[in-house]
Amino acid sequence: MKLFNYKTLLISLVSIVFLVGCASTRYIQSPSTTAPERGISGSNSDLDITVNCIIHTDGPGSWVRKAPWDEYVVTVSTTPDKSLTLYRVALIDATGVHWESHDHPAQLITASDELSKVYASMGRTGAALAGTAASLVTAIPFIGPAISIGGAVTSQFGLYASAKDQANMNEEFARRRMPSPRSLPSNVHVTGSIFFPIIPDPKAIMFEYRAGQDMNTLEIPLETIRNQPQ
Secondary structure (H helix, E strand, C coil): CCCCCHHHHHHHHHHHHHHCCCCCCCECCCCCCCCCCCCEEEECCCEEEEEEEEECCCCCCCCECCCCCEEEEEEEEECCCCCEEEEEEEEECCCCCEEECECCHHHHHHHHHHHHHHHCCCCCCHHHHHHHHHHHHHHCCCCCCCCCCCCCCCCCCCCCCCHHHHHHHHHHHHHHECCCCEEECCCCEEEEEEEECCCCCCCEEEEEEEECCEEEEEEEECHHHCCCCC
16 A cells, blocks of 8 residues: 655645745635545435545645645535534544544644644654654644634744735635534535645544434545545
8 A cells, every 4th residue: 555655745844834925815716726526425324424525735726825724625414304413523544543623724723833743753654653643632732722813823834924815814714614513403415614734645534423312423434535646
């Protein structure tokens, strides 16, 4: 099986740092391309979920230059006789570590910032990779209150080119985002975006939800798109 080249990823992340100031604006109002349809689905007796497309940094459909996130556009469909609440979504990486989605660009800046440091030391064995990632999960408070962005964001990703740029991106991010937790009535089809820090070749996406008194999960394998060009 082809292994992900973490050195290549590190070079890409470093490129983000140097290229961040090259454009007067990061927000792209009308992307010139669209992300390819993936059509990866999973279902159970409670719901059906389809990963419609994945928008990678500077890939087809990207609406922010050098964005420190991957955007998963999904459709969630409930059954005619059951309502539910979607609580959280996570990507499962090659080592089995779960990485939470985030609800604000500032959170994703911080998460991708920390992950880039980890990837710098990942050119080792799979066991070392798993240990490093697991320690990061316990050390970095990825799940928690949104980071304040009242002032300038200090990060190697330096997301905002100007106050107007920041406002445009935050508005579009909020328009696209599928919030969690989210209550979904029976027999509905809801489409929205779920944003993750940059995770190389995840093996699955996991949805956690409550139906009645029961907490359940639906895991959708992403094996068919791993190691494919972005």
